Amino acid sequence: FFSVLVMQLKWIVFSAWVGLAQLLTPLNLDYTLGASGNYKGVAYSGFRKEGPPTECLTEDNIRQDMELLSKYGIKWIRTYSIDLCQDLIPSIAKDYGIDTFIGLRISQTTTMEEWMITVAQLEEMFRKDTRLVPLIVVGNELLYEKIQPIDTLQNFFKYVQDRGFKAAVADTPAVLLNEANVKILSEADIVLLHIHPFFERIEDASKQRAEHTHMAPDATAAEYVIQVAKKTQETYPNQLVLLGETGWPRHDDTPKDNVDACRWCSPKYQKLFIDALTNRAAATGIGMFLFEAFDETWKSNLAEEGGAAPYWGVFTADRTPRPAAKSVEAWVSSVDPVEVHGEDMCKAVEEMAECVPVADADDGAIQQTLDHLCWEGLVICKLLDNPLTGTCSLRAKTAWALSRYYQSHQRMEQACDWHGTATPKAAIYSSEKHVLDDYGEEEGGGPETTEVQAEASKGSFPLVSLSAVGLLLVAAVVAFKRVHHESEEARVELELVDSAPQSYGSSGVFLSDTSIIMD
Numbered sequence: 206f207f208s209v210l211v212m213q214l215k216w217i218v219f220s221a222w223v224g225l226a227q228l229l230t231p232l233n234l235d236y237t238l239g240a241s242g243n244y245k246g247v248a249y250s251g252f253r254k255e256g257p258p259t260e261c262l263t264e265d266n267i268r269q270d271m272e273l274l275s276k277y278g279i280k281w282i283r284t285y286s287i288d289l290c291q292d293l294i295p296s297i298a299k300d301y302g303i304d305t306f307i308g309l310r311i312s313q314t315t316t317m318e319e320w321m322i323t324v325a326q327l328e329e330m331f332r333k334d335t336r337l338v339p340l341i342v343v344g345n346e347l348l349y350e351k352i353q354p355i356d357t358l359q360n361f362f363k364y365v366q367d368r369g370f371k372a373a374v375a376d377t378p379a380v381l382l383n384e385a386n387v388k389i390l391s392e393a394d395i396v397l398l399h400i401h402p403f404f405e406r407i408e409d410a411s412k413q414r415a416e417h418t419h420m421a422p423d424a425t426a427a428e429y430v431i432q433v434a435k436k437t438q439e440t441y442p443n444q445l446v447l448l449g450e451t452g453w454p455r456h457d458d459t460p461k462d463n464v465d466a467c468r469w470c471s472p473k474y475q476k477l478f479i480d481a482l483t484n485r486a487a488a489t490g491i492g493m494f495l496f497e498a499f500d501e502t503w504k505s506n507l508a509e510e511g512g513a514a515p516y517w518g519v520f521t522a523d524r525t526p527r528p529a530a531k532s533v534e535a536w537v538s539s540v541d542p543v544e545v546h547g548e549d550m551c552k553a554v555e556e557m558a559e560c561v562p563v564a565d566a567d568d569g570a571i572q573q574t575l576d577h578l579c580w581e582g583l584v585i586c587k588l589l590d591n592p593l594t595g596t597c598s599l600r601a602k603t604a605w606a607l608s609r610y611y612q613s614h615q616r617m618e619q620a621c622d623w624h625g626t627a628t629p630k631a632a633i634y635s636s637e638k639h640v641l642d643d644y645g646e647e648e649g650g651g652p653e654t655t656e657v658q659a660e661a662s663k664g665s666f667p668l669v670s671l672s673a674v675g676l677l678l679v680a681a682v683v684a685f686k687r688v689h690h691e692s693e694e695a696r697v698e699l700e701l702v703d704s705a706p707q708s709y710g711s712s713g714v715f716l717s718d719t720s721i722i723m724d
Contacts, residue, residue, distance in 0.1 A: 232331050234339040234369035238394065238445045241438075244492035245537045246281025246306075247274070248450060249499070251294070253522060256503055261290035267297045273520070274498060275301040277530055278538040283397075283449065283494045285345055286310035287326060296334045304338045306373065306494070311344035311361065313352050320361055324368055339370045342449075346399060348380045359389050366394070373397050375449045378433050382440055396441045397449025400433055401496070402426040402478070403513070421557050422453050422469050422478035424485075424550055431485045438491075448486070448493030453478040454513040455527060470513060476528040477553055479519070483536035495533060499524065551597035558604035560611035560621035561630050570626045571603050578606040584613075603627075 251270055252258040274282070283306035284294055295305040307330075309323055331337050343362040347353045353361075362372035373395035380386055381398060390396065402422070430451055438446045455475040479495065486493055500522040504514035515522075519529040555561075562571045579586035584606045597605075607627050614620040621629045 232328060232369060233335065234331070236339050236371060238371065240490065241445060241447055241492040242487070242490035244281055244447050244494075246283060246494045247279060247519070247533065248494050248497040249274075249282040249284055249294070250497070250501055251291070251499075252289075252501060252503055254503060255505070258289055258503060262293065263290075264293055264297065267294055268300075269524070270499070271298050271301040271303055273524055275303060277526075277534040279303060279498075279533070280537060281306070281494070282498070283342060284308045285342070287323070287330070292326065292330055295330065295337050299334065299336045306340045306342055307337075308342040308345060309365075311347060311353060311358075315353070317360060317364075320364065324365060327370075328368065340373065340395065341365050341370045342373045342375050342397065343393075344375070346376050346380075348386065349377045355386060355389055359392065362393050371395060373449075375399060378437070381437055387440055391441055391444065393444060395445045395447065396437065397447055397494075398434055398437050399450040400430050400448065401451060401453075402429055403453055405429070422474040422481075423553055423557065424481045426478060427481035427485050430482060431489055431491060434491050434493075435489070446491075448491060450496040451482065451493060452496035452517050454516045455518075455529075470516070472527045472529065474553075475519075476532055477550070479529045479532045479536075481550065483532060484542045487536065487539065487542040495519065551601045554597060554605050555601045558601075558608045559616070559630055560607040560627050561604040562600050562607070562626055563628050566626045568599055570624075571599055574623050574626050575599070575603040575606055578603075578610055584609045 249270070251262045251267055253266065254260070280302065281304050282294075282298060284291055285308035287307065288310060295307055298305050307327065309327065311320070327341065331339065343365055344352065344358065347358050348355055358374065362374060365372040371394040374390050374393045375397035377399050381390065381396060405426075430448065434446065434448055453475045454470050455472045482493075483495075485491075497517050497519075499520045500515055500518035502515045502522045518527070519533050520526050562574070578584045586606060607621060607623070611617075611621040611629065616629070618629065621627050
């Protein structure tokens with residue numbers, strides 16, 4: 206009883222202090238949210254030492270980091286907590302022209318009373334520095350990680366809003382696009398989408414392989430991120446939707462379950478992905494926080510990320526810039542899509558190919574193969590229409606299409622022959638992946654394996670060109686099939702009517718049993 210009484214007295218004193226502070230120094234938290242594309246930044250955590258953070262960040266280290274980020278034109282960062290002196294970050298960042306989405310940490314044991322104390326600390330930060338932007342990220346992936354239930358999250362962000370701040374929720378597509386969550390999460394001001402193609406596994410199109418194929422860091426992975434972001438914007442039309450976390454790791458010393466994906470864990474492929482993503486984000490007006498500014502070596506024991514957790518930074522832990530740092534600089538400093546060198550993307554397409562045209566195949570045969578793959582719908586060729594790869598060579602485009610088909614059919618040898626125009630390149634790992642279409646559904650692969658085997662047994666695949674003659678011939682075949690199909694349907698319908706049980710309506714007119722015809 207005594208301990209409860211003491212807690213109540215403390216709470217009364219604290220509430221009185223908060224109320225008095227509000228009266229003496231009222232906060233001016235007016236802020237109008239801008240368009241999504243106005244927010245271009247990086248996620249920031251300043252901890253440098255090995256092992257879980259237990260010591261405060263130093264002001265000197267924060268200043269060094271902000272000075273470095275400002276030299277690369279970065280104007281926005283997002284943080285995850287104000288613990289361990291991280292409350293110093295927003296004001297120091299502002300000294301270097303950088304605004305902050307301020308993150309507030311929430312654990313499984315956080316109570317409403319503790320949350321109110323945290324928000325009071327936040328308000329004190331804003332009283333001391335009126336330059337700060339009142340954008341608050343309420344927790345981080347609380348629902349995906351099952352840290353708190355959705356009603357508690359709602360209470361937390363509602364309290365932040367009641368205090369005059371703009372509240373953001375941050376979580377994964379599985380949470381944000383779940384219809385059961387949308388109504389409550391739509392009450393927040395901002396929705397931050399966390400999506401990392403590095404962790405996406407794509408099932409084999411034939412559905413016959415137990416293992417899955419990882420995305421590779423090319424233009425299709427970038428397009429996947431953008432399409433999910435668009436779907437999220439459609440789901441939350443009244444909220445500011447940003448990519449809150451997305452990026453690509455550069456290294457993995459101890460690959461575990463992500464061993465395949467980590468074939469692409471390098472500075473080169475990190476830059477490739479960020480180039481493609483920032484280009485598409487700028488072109489579509491989607492804002493984002495790239496994950497992340499600096500490597501976090503203290504995460505080296507996080508096995509759930511396959512050993513990749515420490516290595517997502519565009520700067521190393523010792524603050525050395527990687528090639529992707531220049532890509533970030535170009536992105537944040539420009540209002541136009543980032544210039545991406547097509548030859549780099551095309552070279553990557555060829556490097557990632559597993560099935561390629563044979564060396565002595567002429568362009569005519571290669572073009573026929575590509576036409577057949579794309580025009581017949583055996584492969585969804587969206588990547589080939591992408592501005593980043595539209596100028597690739599015929600061989601590069603065909604290698605990409607051949608590889609998608611080959612990978613989606615269990616890498617059977619006959620799926621990479623194509624009348625002798627193609628051959629497997631087994632040393633190169635898969636770049637197979639699916640892209641969400643305009644409706645958020647996954648696009649599938651080609652025909653079933655049995656069809657591939659049947660076609661292969663004939664000795665060759667029918668190759669259809671896109672010439673005018675080819676189009677006329679195909680149109681004629683389609684028309685013939687349609688007429689034949691309709692006449693066959695009419696014949697079957699008549700047979701069904703003749704054999705159906707007969708009945709008569711009140712007018713004496715014959716009625717067939719239409720349910721049989723419909724069936």
